[in-house]
Amino acid sequence: MVVSKLGSLLNHSLTVNQAKQIQALILVNGLYHLEPLIIRQVLISTPHFSQITTQYVRLILHHMQNPDVFSWSCTIRFLSQHNQFREAFSLYVQMQRLVSCPSSFAISSSLKACARIGYEMGGISIHAQVHKFGFCGVVYVQTALVDFYSKLGSTGIARKVFDEMVGKNVVSWNSMLSGYLRSGDLAMAHSVFDEMPKKDVVSWNSMISGYGREGNMEQACALFRLMPERNIASWNAMISGYVDCRKIELARSFFDAMPRRNTVSWITMISGYSKCGDVESAREVFDQMGEKDLLLYNAMIACYAQNSRSKEALQLFNKMLEPDVNIQPDKMTFASVISACSQLGDLRFVSWIDSYMNQLGIGMDDHLATALIDLYAKCGSIDKAYNLFRGLQKKDLVAYTAMILGCGINGRANDAIKLFEEMMDVQIYPNLVTFTGILTAYNHVGLVEEGYNCFISMQKHGLVPSADHYGIMVDLLGRAGRLDEAYQLIKSMPMQPHAGVWGALLLACSLHNNVELGEIAAKHCFELEPDTTGYRSLLASIYASVGRWDDAKSLRTDLQEKGFTKIPGCSWMEQS
DNA sequence: CTAGGGTTAG
Numbered sequence: 001m002v003v004s005k006l007g008s009l010l011n012h013s014l015t016v017n018q019a020k021q022i023q024a025l026i027l028v029n030g031l032y033h034l035e036p037l038i039i040r041q042v043l044i045s046t047p048h049f050s051q052i053t054t055q056y057v058r059l060i061l062h063h064m065q066n067p068d069v070f071s072w073s074c075t076i077r078f079l080s081q082h083n084q085f086r087e088a089f090s091l092y093v094q095m096q097r098l099v100s101c102p103s104s105f106a107i108s109s110s111l112k113a114c115a116r117i118g119y120e121m122g123g124i125s126i127h128a129q130v131h132k133f134g135f136c137g138v139v140y141v142q143t144a145l146v147d148f149y150s151k152l153g154s155t156g157i158a159r160k161v162f163d164e165m166v167g168k169n170v171v172s173w174n175s176m177l178s179g180y181l182r183s184g185d186l187a188m189a190h191s192v193f194d195e196m197p198k199k200d201v202v203s204w205n206s207m208i209s210g211y212g213r214e215g216n217m218e219q220a221c222a223l224f225r226l227m228p229e230r231n232i233a234s235w236n237a238m239i240s241g242y243v244d245c246r247k248i249e250l251a252r253s254f255f256d257a258m259p260r261r262n263t264v265s266w267i268t269m270i271s272g273y274s275k276c277g278d279v280e281s282a283r284e285v286f287d288q289m290g291e292k293d294l295l296l297y298n299a300m301i302a303c304y305a306q307n308s309r310s311k312e313a314l315q316l317f318n319k320m321l322e323p324d325v326n327i328q329p330d331k332m333t334f335a336s337v338i339s340a341c342s343q344l345g346d347l348r349f350v351s352w353i354d355s356y357m358n359q360l361g362i363g364m365d366d367h368l369a370t371a372l373i374d375l376y377a378k379c380g381s382i383d384k385a386y387n388l389f390r391g392l393q394k395k396d397l398v399a400y401t402a403m404i405l406g407c408g409i410n411g412r413a414n415d416a417i418k419l420f421e422e423m424m425d426v427q428i429y430p431n432l433v434t435f436t437g438i439l440t441a442y443n444h445v446g447l448v449e450e451g452y453n454c455f456i457s458m459q460k461h462g463l464v465p466s467a468d469h470y471g472i473m474v475d476l477l478g479r480a481g482r483l484d485e486a487y488q489l490i491k492s493m494p495m496q497p498h499a500g501v502w503g504a505l506l507l508a509c510s511l512h513n514n515v516e517l518g519e520i521a522a523k524h525c526f527e528l529e530p531d532t533t534g535y536r537s538l539l540a541s542i543y544a545s546v547g548r549w550d551d552a553k554s555l556r557t558d559l560q561e562k563g564f565t566k567i568p569g570c571s572w573m574e575q576s
Numbered sequence: 577c578t579a580g581g582g583t584t585a586g
Contacts (some may be wrong), residue, residue, distance in 0.1 A: 070577085077578070105578045112579075118584040143579040150580095174580040180580095205581045267583040298584045305585085335585035342586095370586040398586050 057197075069099050073106040076113075086114035086365075108144035115144075115151040123148045139165070143172045152178025155188075158340055170200050177203060181210030205233050212241020217250075236264050243272035257506050267299045274303035298332045305336040305343070313340035314349070335371045342375035350375065366392050370399045377406020382415075396517050397428050405437030408444065416441035432463055439472040448480045467493065471501040478508020483517050499528035503535060510538045510545070518542040533559055 012200070072095040079088035092110040095102060107126060114123035127145060135141045142165050149158035158179045164171060168291035173196045180189035193199070193207055204227040211220035220241050222232065235258040240250035255269050266289050273282035286292070286300045297320045317337050320327045329337075334357055342350050348373075362368075369388045376385040376509040389395070389403050400423040409415035420438050423430065430438070435458055442451030455473050458465050470493050486505055490497050502524040511519030518539060525535035536555050543552035 074577080103578090108578045138578095140578050145579095147579065169579090171580045176580095178580065200580095202581045207581095209582065230584095233582040238582095240582065262582090264583045271584065295584055300584095302585060330585095332585040339586065367586055372586090374586060396586095402586070 019481065041449070067098070069095075069101070069103045069106070072099065073103045076106050077109040080109045080113040080116075085117040085119075087119075089163040092126075099517050102129065103139045104141050104357055104421050107135060108140050109139075111144040111148045115148040118152060122151055123152070136164075137166070139167050139169065139172065143169075143175050146172060146179070147175040148180060149571065150175055153183055155179045155183050170196075170203070171456065173197075174200075174202050174206060178206050181206055181213070184214065186210060186214060188215075189448055199293065201227070201229055201231050201234065204228075205231075205237050207235065209237040209240060212237060212244060217241050217247070230322060232258070232260055232262050232265065236262075236268055237485055239265060239268045239272070243268060243275065247274060248272050248276050248278070252480040263295055264291060267295055267567060270296070270299045270303060274299075274306055275541075277307055279303060279307050279309060292327075294327050294333070297327060298336065299342075301333060302336040305340040308343060310340040310343040313337065322555075328360065331365060331368055335367050338368070338371040338375050342371070342378045347375075347379050347381075357488075366394060366396075366399070370402055373399065373406070374402040376400060378409065380410055382410050382412060395428075397423075397431060399435070400428060401431065401434045401437060404434055405440065408440035411441075411444040413441040413445040413447065430461060432465075432466060432469070435463065435465070435469060436472065439476070441468060443472050443476045443479075445478060446476070448476055448482070451476045464494075467495055467498050467501055470497065471504050472526045474501055475504040475508065478505055479511060481507055481508075481512050483512060483514050487517055487520070497524070499532065499535075500527050502528065503538075504537050506535060510542045513542060513545045515542055515548075 001446055072091065076088050076091050076095070078086070079091065079292060089110055092102070092106060092113075095106065107130060111126055114126065122144075123565075127148075129140055130136060130145070130396075142161060145161045146158045146165075149155070149161065158176060162168070162172065162176045173192070176401070177189055177192050177196075180186075180192060189207065189210055192469065193203065196203060205225060208220045208223050208227075211217070211223065222240065224230070224238055224296075227234065235254055238254045240252045242248070242254065251269065251272050255265060258265065263306065266285060267530075269285050270282045273279070273285065282300065282303045286296065289296060301316050302311050304310070304316060309450060311474075317329070317333065317340075319325060320333075331449065334353065341347075341353070369392055371387045373385045376388070385403060385406050389399060392399055400419060403417050404416045404423075407413070407419065416438055420430070420434070435454070438454055439451055439541065441447075442454060451473065454471065458469070471488060473489055474486045477489065483505070486508060488502060490505060494503070503519045506521035506525055509515075509521060522535055522539040525532070529535070536559055540552040540555040543549070543555070
């Protein structure tokens with residue numbers, strides 16, 4: 001009976017609810033032997049059905065008596081479409097042992113997976129198999145290869161495959177085009193664009209976003225006006241271009257003008273406001289969107305997390321879990337939430353989040369691991385951070401930076417320096433946050449000369465130190481008693497020093513009982529942050545240390561009259 | 577049945 005019910009359900013293209021019913025029926029009744037039929041129908045008819053979990057797909061595959069090439073291929077494609085790229089590739093490898101010859105279907109899906117995770121060796125071995133099994137002339141396979149090499153930045157090889165193709169179609173041309181656009185070769189891209197025998201809306205959109213990425217919005221706009229037909233993606237490409245060059249009002253005007261909007265439009269707008277630090281406008285856009293999906297929540301939570309509004313990030317996370325909303329979070333949600341936790345320096349949520357992630361079957365990937373590294377490092381659990389760091393598939397700039405910053409904050413200068421050198425050895429180049437980490441490390445152990453040389457070396461990396469970097473240097477020099485140098489450094493700053501920079505000098509003056517510079521520093525602090533009482537207390541303690549009790553007393557009385565008694569710590573560290 | 581463009585995370 002169950003089988004016949006399943007049969008009738010499987011006759012049609014499935015809705016999400018029907019697919020859910022099928023999933024339940026199969027699981028409850030253990031009907032895995034219905035195998036290829038079901039897996040095909042479920043996976044093909046509902047390719048966007050994300051509620052089917054990876055484990056479920058594996059379960060079916062595992063219970064199949066005799067999975068054929070087609071069942072394997074469907075599964076690989078399914079995983080590849082649901083951002084489970086490593087899993088897709090690993091299934092492709094498993095498939096090799098059990099079937100004599102892969103299908104072009106499986107090959108193109110696996111190539112796509114390799115392209116998305118930048119798995120070069122994987123794609124190249126598939127390319128070798130393409131030759132071995134004689135798929136060289138299949139347009140789908142060739143196009144997937146062009147796309148793979150394009151995405152990896154090997155436009156030369158992509159071009160070689162492309163030139164050997166006999167039956168090029170629009171998709172093949174577009175893949176080649178996007179390769180040149182991705183590598184920033186606008187000239188080649190334009191010549192390919194002109195050469196194309198047929199252009200479709202994708203070709204135009206690619207060109208527009210290519211110019212957008214280069215910051216050439218005039219050209220993008222010209223193409224936008226010229227194109228014969230526009231779809232939502234065309235408008236989105238314009239919005240995204242304006243967002244990238246921080247022209248948020250222009251982005252908004254396109255957003256408002258477009259005839260129809262989709263999730264991408266909303267997300268782009270929210271992330272645009274987020275990048276400009278305009279959290280309120282982002283929230284306004286978020287609230288306007290009627291039916292909110294996972295990605296929209298992710299974008300808004302990320303916005304809060306990136307703009308140091310950790311509490312609101314966690315509140316929104318809780319909101320999406322409420323029964324009336326009930327949206328299941330994914331890896332990206334957790335990455336933002338973990339980041340929010342690390343800003344709060346709060347380990348309380350972490351074990352809960354960890355078990356919740358396990359419960360949902362969310363596996364660890366490099367992004368998530370890096371978020372956790374950041375969290376553990378900032379909370380002082382350096383060893384835990386190190387373990388995660390060692391387990392990373394690929395250590396990139398952000399991972400190294402999180403580790404270096406963590407070691408820096410926790411006074412493990414030698415580790416930080418070692419990591420910094422290791423990073424340079426593998427040709428990963430530091431950014432401003434990396435330098436914050438390494439300078440903090442030098443600061444913690446009081447290595448003044450090394451720190452100073454490092455600060456100077458930023459220029460060699462094409463980086464302009466921010467006020468925060470100056471702040472660390474002032475702190476470093478100041479603590480070492482080199483107050484005049486610290487003061488000179490502040491005066492040499494190309495930008496306006498913020499209160500934290502002066503605060504570092506003030507703190508140093510209080511350590512070394514320097515009234516003269518202390519007063520100067522304090523004056524600036526009072527001006528910049530009149531409500532922060534810590535600066536007054538510091539100055540008072542300087543007065544006290546040289547016996548100017550009256551001055552000290554009048555400052556302290558002043559404080560008590562304002563109702564402040566506590567002395568807050570002063571912080572000049574920017575979150576990464 | 578497969579391949580190309582626009583969005584989110586550390």
